[in-house]
Structure formats: structure tokens, C-alpha cells
Amino acid sequence: METKLTKLLEIEYPIIQGxxxxxxxxxxxxxVSKAGGAGTIAASGRSVEWVKDQIRFVKERTDxxxxxNVMLMAxxxxxxxxxxCSEKLDYVTLGAGNPIPYLEKLHRAxxxxxxxxxxxxxxxxxxDNGADALVIEGMEAGGHIGKLTTMALMTQVIPQIDIPxxxxxxxxxxxxxAAALAMGAAGIQMGTRFYASRECTAKLAVKEKxxxxxxxxxxxxxxxxxxxxxxxxxxxxxxYLKLEREGATKKELNELAMGSSRAAPxxxxxxxxxxxxGQSLGEIKNILSCKSIIQEIVEGSQxxxxxxxxxxx
Ligand SMILES: Cc1cc2nc3c(=O)[nH]c(=O)nc-3n(C[C@H](O)[C@H](O)[C@H](O)COP(=O)(O)O)c2cc1C
Numbered sequence: 001m002e003t004k005l006t007k008l009l010e011i012e013y014p015i016i017q018g019x020x021x022x023x024x025x026x027x028x029x030x031x032v033s034k035a036g037g038a039g040t041i042a043a044s045g046r047s048v049e050w051v052k053d054q055i056r057f058v059k060e061r062t063d064x065x066x067x068x069n070v071m072l073m074a075x076x077x078x079x080x081x082x083x084x085c086s087e088k089l090d091y092v093t094l095g096a097g098n099p100i101p102y103l104e105k106l107h108r109a110x111x112x113x114x115x116x117x118x119x120x121x122x123x124x125x126x127x128d129n130g131a132d133a134l135v136i137e138g139m140e141a142g143g144h145i146g147k148l149t150t151m152a153l154m155t156q157v158i159p160q161i162d163i164p165x166x167x168x169x170x171x172x173x174x175x176x177x178a179a180a181l182a183m184g185a186a187g188i189q190m191g192t193r194f195y196a197s198r199e200c201t202a203k204l205a206v207k208e209k210x211x212x213x214x215x216x217x218x219x220x221x222x223x224x225x226x227x228x229x230x231x232x233x234x235x236x237x238x239x240y241l242k243l244e245r246e247g248a249t250k251k252e253l254n255e256l257a258m259g260s261s262r263a264a265p266x267x268x269x270x271x272x273x274x275x276x277x278g279q280s281l282g283e284i285k286n287i288l289s290c291k292s293i294i295q296e297i298v299e300g301s302q303x304x305x306x307x308x309x310x311x312x313x
Contacts, residue, residue, distance in 0.1 A: 018040065023201075036064075084109075234270060
């Protein structure tokens with residue numbers, strides 16, 4: 001399947017595995033890249049040494065393209081960018097800050113720069129400043145979210161942008177890829193679907209929680225501090241939201257949430273850890289290999305696209 005994204009990244013299928021802090025390591029990235037998509041290591045919260053080890057891990061297992069995600073609010077983001085430049089990665093996705101100062105440096109190292117943006121204004125800015133592609137991420141997504149939905153973003157950003165636009169937030173199946181391509185996206189980025197994959201090293205209890213959750217099971221914490229994070233409702237999020245409603249201080253909220261995004265995937269704490277996940281949970285029904293996930297979505301979307309006329313009669 002060829003799109004502007006597959007040509008840019010030299011991958012087989014227009015599917016990027018979205019970076020997931022404390023979840024997407026070298027094993028998941030390698031699984032996705034070997035299956036023909038683009039796997040992304042999440043550097044958020046990690047040391048430079050850890051990221052370096054994960055890059056080596058992937059390189060030992062595949063020569064297919066893969067990338068690293070750099071959260072620009074992280075204290076060590078400059079060092080991570082130096083590392084990815086010296087490791088000559090295929091691409092870097094950049095979020096949570098202004099990516100523009102880093103685009104030239106990444107390009108000089110031969111790395112494609114793909115900012116994650118939440119609105120049309122920022123999409124245009126990063127395109128004008130030389131981004132190679134961009135991810136528009138709707139508020140259906142798991143993790144840190146903006147204000148607009150994926151549909152509103154696809155509708156309004158794609159017509160304004162010439163570089164490949166990757167749609168993210170709520171994609172888990174073949175219909176999602178077909179719909180995104182029909183909207184003019186060059187591909188999709190999925191996080192939660194790959195969380196519940198065989199190659200994902202997160203604890204089984206967390207993957208099972210994703211499988212058994214349904215459409216209404218996510219909540220958004222942190223709206224009062226404009227640090228909104230979507231995840232599956234549990235004891236921690238109930239307490240957090242109660243504190244937020246009662247006007248708790250930032251310090252109190254931080255104390256409660258401290259370490260929770262790590263505790264879920266790394267320790268399997270499904271009550272007091274926070275399982276960051278997107279809204280399309282009801283259609284994630286089993287833990288599959290990255291290859292099966294990608295094959296099902298790609299083959300199914302091709303059938304949908306070629307069959308679309310018959311669907312109306
Ligand atoms: C557990 C989890 C952690 C995430 N961490 C990051 C991150 O560190 N950096 C980032 O840019 N996006 C992060 N995201 C967003 C994903 O990269 C992706 O855009 C999102 O999951 C897409 O929505 P979906 O979950 O509905 O597929 C995270 C998402 C999840 C589910």
C-alpha cells in the first residue's frame with residue numbers, strides 16, 4: 001500500500017506506532033517495524049542510556065525504519081536529540097513543546113522530523129518551517145491530549161497542508177485506516193491498539209484491562225491545569241478528579257499522580273497506576289501480534305476501499 005507517508009519513511013504500510021511513555025520500548029518498536037509499519041521508542045521519562053539501549057536493541061533485530069519520540073518538556077530532551085542525531089535514526093516525532101528550533105539539526109543529521117500538533121495554526125507553522133510530515137492527534141487519543149477531535153482535525157488541517165498528514169486518536173481497525181485515507185490523510189498513528197499487542201512488554205493485567213474496557217471507560221485528568229491526560233478510569237483517576245473538582249492545589253494533584261503512568265504498564269498496578277488509553281477501546285478485543293494487527297487493518301481497509309460502491313446498494 002503506497003501513500004505519501006510510506007514513500008517518505010520507506011515503509012510498507014501507512015501505519016505508525018505512536019510513542020507511549022513507559023510502554024513503547026525497543027521490543028514493541030521492532031515488532032511494528034518488522035511487520036511493515038513504523039515503530040517508535042518513547043523517550044519520555046527515560047534516561048539517555050535507556051534510549052540508546054533501546055535503539056541498539058531495534059537495530060540488532062531489524063534494518064527496517066524506526067524512530068524515537070522526544071517530548072520537548074523533558075529535562076533531557078536536548079541530550080536525547082543529540083543521541084538520535086548521532087544514531088542516525090529514520091525519523092523523530094516531537095511533542096509537548098516547540099519543535100521548530102530542532103528541525104534543522106535533525107535534517108542535518110539526515111533524520112525526518114515529524115511534529116505532533118493539536119490544531120491548524122501549529123500544523124501550518126511546522127510545515128512552513130520545514131517539517132517532513134506531521135501528526136494531528138485528536139482528543140480521542142490516549143495520553144496527553146489537545147481540545148479538538150480527530151475528525152475536526154482531519155477536516156480542517158488536511159486541506160491546508162502539503163506534507164504528509166498522519167491522523168491519530170481513536171484508530172484501531174480497518175475502517176479507521178480506510179476513513180483516514182478517504183479524508184486525505186497519508187496514514188494513521190495508533191497507540192492503544194499496539195499497547196494490547198503481543199510484543200508490548202507492559203504487564204498482562206494492563207493489557208487485559210484494555211481488552212475488557214468499553215467506549216465509555218476513559219476519563220481525562222488534569223483539565224484544570226491544561227495538562228489533560230486520557231486513560232482508563234480507576235481508583236486513582238476517581239480520586240484525582242474528585243480532588244480537581246474540590247479545587248485541590250497543583251502540588252496535591254501531582255503527589256497523587258506521581259509515577260502513576262509508569263506504575264500501570266511497568267508494575268501492573270491497575271488501581272493506582274494510570275492506564276493511558278484512547279476512547280476506541282470497545283473494538284480492541286484481543287492481544288495480537290503487531291504483524292496480525294497491521295495485516296488485518298491494511299488488508300481490510302483495501303477491501304473496504306475497493307468495495308465501497310457495493311456498500312451503498
Ligand atoms: C500509554 C500511552 C502513552 C503515550 N505517551 C506518549 C508520548 O510519550 N509521546 C507522545 O507524543 N505521545 C504519546 N501518546 C500518544 C500516542 O503516541 C498516540 O498518538 C495515541 O495513542 C493515538 O491515539 P490512540 O491511543 O487512540 O491510538 C501516548 C499514548 C498512550 C496510549
